Structure formats: structure tokens, C-alpha cells
Amino acid sequence: MSRAPIEPIVGRYMRVPILGEACRVYFEEAGQGIPLVCLHTAGADARQFRHLLCDEGITDRFRVLAFDMPWHGKSYPPQGWEDREYRLTTERYVATILAFCEALDLDRPVVMGCSIGGRIVLQLAHAHGERFRALIGLEAADYQAPWYDTDWLHRADVHGGEVCAGLISGLIAPQSPAPHRHETLWQYMQGGPGVFKGDLHFYRADADLRGKLGGIDTRRCPLYLLTGEYDFSCSPEDTVRTAAGIPGAKVTIMREVGHFPMSENPAQFKRYLLPVLEEIAASTPAIAPDARGKDRT
Amino acid sequence: MTTITRETESLLCARFEAAIPSRVNDDAHLVWRGRHLATRCLIGIGETAFVLRIDAGRIAECRTPPPLMSSCTFAVHGTVDAWEQFWLSPPPPGWHDLFALSKRGEVRFEGDLHPFLSHLQYFKDVLALPRKGGTA
Numbered sequence: 001m002s003r004a005p006i007e008p009i010v011g012r013y014m015r016v017p018i019l020g021e022a023c024r025v026y027f028e029e030a031g032q033g034i035p036l037v038c039l040h041t042a043g044a045d046a047r048q049f050r051h052l053l054c055d056e057g058i059t060d061r062f063r064v065l066a067f068d069m070p071w072h073g074k075s076y077p078p079q080g081w082e083d084r085e086y087r088l089t090t091e092r093y094v095a096t097i098l099a100f101c102e103a104l105d106l107d108r109p110v111v112m113g114c115s116i117g118g119r120i121v122l123q124l125a126h127a128h129g130e131r132f133r134a135l136i137g138l139e140a141a142d143y144q145a146p147w148y149d150t151d152w153l154h155r156a157d158v159h160g161g162e163v164c165a166g167l168i169s170g171l172i173a174p175q176s177p178a179p180h181r182h183e184t185l186w187q188y189m190q191g192g193p194g195v196f197k198g199d200l201h202f203y204r205a206d207a208d209l210r211g212k213l214g215g216i217d218t219r220r221c222p223l224y225l226l227t228g229e230y231d232f233s234c235s236p237e238d239t240v241r242t243a244a245g246i247p248g249a250k251v252t253i254m255r256e257v258g259h260f261p262m263s264e265n266p267a268q269f270k271r272y273l274l275p276v277l278e279e280i281a282a283s284t285p286a287i288a289p290d291a292r293g294k295d296r297t
Numbered sequence: 298m299t300t301i302t303r304e305t306e307s308l309l310c311a312r313f314e315a316a317i318p319s320r321v322n323d324d325a326h327l328v329w330r331g332r333h334l335a336t337r338c339l340i341g342i343g344e345t346a347f348v349l350r351i352d353a354g355r356i357a358e359c360r361t362p363p364p365l366m367s368s369c370t371f372a373v374h375g376t377v378d379a380w381e382q383f384w385l386s387p388p389p390p391g392w393h394d395l396f397a398l399s400k401r402g403e404v405r406f407e408g409d410l411h412p413f414l415s416h417l418q419y420f421k422d423v424l425a426l427p428r429k430g431g432t433a
Contacts, residue, residue: 147400158415166417170394174387229390232397 009053011074016103018070018078019095026074027067027100031059034133034284035109036277037101038066039117041139041260042088042203043164043196044187045073048114051266057274061281062110067100069093071195086198090207093120098128110280112136115234115259116203118225122242126213129221134280136224136273139231139259141238142209142245150204154194161189164196171259173230176268184263218248222283224276225249228257252276302377306343309380309427310361313342316426317349318356328354331419336412339363340424341374354419371408373424379403384428395421 011028028046030053038049046066053064068075071086097120101109110133113121118140125135152163165188172181188196216223223246227239236253243249254261254272261269321327331354340347348367350358363369375383375398382392391397398404406413413420 145400147396152410152414157411163414163417166414166421167396169418169421170396173390174393230393232391232394232400235391 007050007054008059009050013074014100014103016099018099019092021078023070023078023096023099024076025067025070025100027065028053029063029065030054031061031063033061033063034281035101035104035106036062036064037097037106037109037111038064038262039097039111039113039120040066040069040072041115041117042199043072043168043191044184045069045190047073047187048184048260048263050263052262052273055266055270057270058277062277065104065106065109069096071192071198077192086194088116088199088202088206090120090123090202093202093207094123094128097124098131101131108133110134110136112138113140114138114262115140116199118234119203119207119209121223122209122213123207125216125218125221125223125246126209129217132221133284134222134224136226136276137239138226138261139228139234139239140225140242141227141234142213142242144234144238146204147233150197150200153197153200160193160196161191164188164191168259171231171233172264173228173256173258175256176258176264180264180266184260187263213242213246216246216249218246222280223249224252226252226254226261226272226276228254228259228261230256230258233259250276302343305381306345306377309342309377309384310345310347312384312427313340313347313380314359314361317347317423318359320426321356321423327419327422330354331416334412334416334419336371337367337369338408338412339369339372339374341372342380343375343377356423369408371406371410371413373404373406373413373420375404380427383425386428388428395424 008030009028014025016023016025040046040048045068049066052058071077111121118137121135121137121140148167154160165185168188169185225239225243227236229236240251243251252272257265257268334354335352337350345361346363347359347361348363349356379398382388395404
């Protein structure tokens with residue numbers, strides 16, 4: 001037995017084709033029960049969800065899974081990446097999420113995504129709602145106005161990691177604890193060259209969803225939108241405007257939180273997330289203890 | 298400009314001068330983070346302009362008004378409201394970051410922004426120093 005505390009998170013790699021390309025995807029998981037798939041922000045990786053993965057108040061009812069998208073974290077880009085510019089598209093993003101869920105044979109998982117993950121959650125609600133038990137968009141909106149030129153993110157005469165972190169540092173609430181703030185920034189300092197910029201291609205150029213979210217049935221697949229009051233990229237007004245066009249969407253504005261609730265201030269985030277998860281769990285038939293692991297690989 | 302705004306601007310400028318250059322140059326790690334930086338920039342507080350000459354991360358000079366015919370590589374102009382709110386601790390949402398202020402039209406960036414963006418966190422931290430106990 002180890003003398004040091006060992007966290008309950010288990011990390012594994014899966015080999016899964018995405019848009020016809022072989023990808024090796026790293027994911028972490030903890031807990032048992034309702035599958036809860038977490039999508040990290042642009043230019044970051046699944047470490048953002050480490051606090052959630054270690055929270056027994058959540059993992060006692062939810063099987064929490066978080067994967068690094070190809071190009072991010074411990075998931076390599078597919079072979080041949082060196083010959084093309086990385087640009088995330090709606091098609092690639094949806095294909096990645098569906099491939100991950102299908103590969104693990106997840107039964108109508110809950111998907112919770114932040115920032116670009118929040119944007120794609122809206123697309124999932126629109127086009128694939130029947131596949132999911134519920135959807136949670138953090139810092140999510142159908143569109144938000146740009147606030148800097150993304151060309152600065154990938155150029156030879158500026159350190160990509162430092163400028164990425166420097167830009168997003170202002171999206172963290174001033175009240176967020178310093179260790180969590182700097183851990184969040186460290187993730188951005190570690191991104192591959194051009195990856196944050198490539199993710200923002202999806203955000204800014206490819207996925208303007210204004211006027212394209214018709215037909216979302218929140219009775220069949222509940223949609224929750226939670227946004228931090230200090231997020232000036234996806235502002236509370238952006239989220240409220242988006243929700244106004246989706247009957248039944250539930251909005252929560254989180255105090256003293258910015259654009260990265262799960263990693264910048266996990267304790268504050270939990271106060272807002274837990275009631276949402278409790279509502280989802282309450283609407284899900286109880287899973288018998290001996291069946292809890294049935295979604296496991 | 299109203300009398301009240303002019304008084305607020307004077308107080309903000311005094312606060313800026315109380316923090317800069319001393320609180321930069323006394324912070325060895327902040328200076329180290331700017332060790333490759335040499336530039337001249339203009340910081341506008343309302344209608345008041347300060348010219349900073351930065352050499353190897355130290356604020357070598359902070360002058361207002363700028364010398365005649367002085368030139369700067371880039372400028373950060375903020376309204377009186379912008380700096381007043383930005384330097385509150387904690388600053389209110391939407392007023393807490395230079396880019397939040399830029400997005401709402403209270404700050405504008407001008408000139409060659411390469412020194413600024415290649416040392417972005419350095420400049421954010423320097424310009425937040427008048428906010429006692431806060432972080433950028």
C-alpha cells in the first residue's frame with residue numbers, strides 16, 4: 001500500500017477512428033453510475049476536470065469521463081498532422097464526441113462542455129439530442145463577439161504558450177484561488193503550436209449558431225447553461241440571449257466565477273453544478289448496484 | 298470634462314505614480330520576467346499621458362506629460378471610468394481585465410503591439426499594480 005495519497009482517477013488510451021483517421025485518444029475516468037462526459041476548453045485538456053473526477057459527492061452517482069481531444073494533452077494528432085494547419089470544425093468536433101461515446105458503449109450519457117465545449121453542446125442538442133440523457137453547457141452561447149486577433153496565438157516571434165495564457169488570464173475571476181488560477185494558466189502554456197488558434201477556428205469561423213438551433217426538445221433532453229459572471233468572452237448576456245431562443249433551457253449565472261469554472265474555482269462551481277446533477281439523477285431510474293459498472297470497458 | 302471627472306483622473310494618476318515605477322522595480326521576479334523587454338510605451342489615463350521607458354524589465358523612466366516630440370512603440374489608452382473600476386479590489390465583472398475593457402470600448406490599444414503581446418502577462422501585472430492586493 002502506498003504511503004502517499006493516490007487519487008481515484010484512472011487514465012487510459014483508446015484507439016478510435018475519427019473522420020476516417022486513426023486516433024489515439026487519452027481519457028480519464030472515475031466513479032460509477034450515469035455516464036458524464038466532460039469536454040475541455042479550446043487550447044487546453046481534460047486536466048481541467050480533475051477536481052470533478054476526485055469529488056465523491058459526484059462520482060458516487062456519476063461515472064465521470066474526460067478525454068483529451070486529438071492535438072491536445074496526451075492525445076497525439078493523427079498521422080500527417082505536420083503537413084496541414086489544424087482547424088477544428090463542427091463536423092470534426094461532433095464526430096470526436098460521438099466516436100468517444102460509441103467506443104465506450106455509453107448509454108445515453110450526459111455531456112458537459114465548457115467554452116467551445118459549451119458551443120458544441122448546443123449543436124449536440126440541436127442535431128443529436130436523442131442520444132443524450134441531458135446536456136450541460138458551461139460558458140455556452142450560440143455566438144459571441146471576438147475580442148482579439150487570433151493571429152497572435154501562433155507566430156514565430158511570440159511564445160505561443162505565454163501569449164495564450166496571458167490572453168485567457170483575464171477570463172478567470174479575481175476571486176478564484178491563486179493555485180487554481182495558475183494551474184489553469186499552465187494548461188494553456190502547454191498547448192501545442194497553433195492548437196488554441198485551430199480550436200478557435202471552430203468558435204469564430206465555423207460554428208456561428210445564431211438562428212440555427214431550432215427544434216431542440218428539452219423535454220426529451222434537458223439543457224442546462226451555466227455561465228460565470230466574470231466571463232467577458234461568453235458573457236452572461238450571451239448565454240441568456242441564447243437560452244431565450246431555446247424553450248425549456250435552464251440558465252444559471254455563477255457568481256465569482258469566470259470562463260473556467262471547473263478548474264479556476266472548483267468549490268464555487270460545485271455549488272452550482274450539484275443541483276443540476278441532482279435534477280438529472282432524479283429523472284433517471286435508479287441504477288442497481290450490480291449494474292453500475294455495466295458501462296465500463 | 299466635468300470637475301468631478303478631472304478630480305477622479307488626478308487621483309487615479311497619483312495612484313499610478315505611487316505604484317509605478319517603484320512597485321515594478323522592487324519586484325525582482327517581475328523585473329526578471331521582463332528581462333528581454335526594452336520598449337517605450339504610452340499609458341493614457343483619461344486625458345493624462347504617461348510615457349514609460351522600460352529597459353530589461355525595469356521601468357527606467359515614467360514621465361508625464363511626455364517630452365515634446367517623444368515617440369512610443371505602442372499605447373494603452375483608458376478612460377477615467379476604465380481605470381477607476383479596473384483598480385477596485387475586486388474589480389467588477391466586465392471591468393476586471395484590459396481586454397474586457399477593450400471589448401466594452403473603455404480601453405484602446407494602438408501602435409506596434411508586438412512588445413505588449415510578447416510580454417502580455419508582464420504588462421497586465423504592471424498595470425494592475427495600482428490595485429492593491431489584486432491580480433491581473
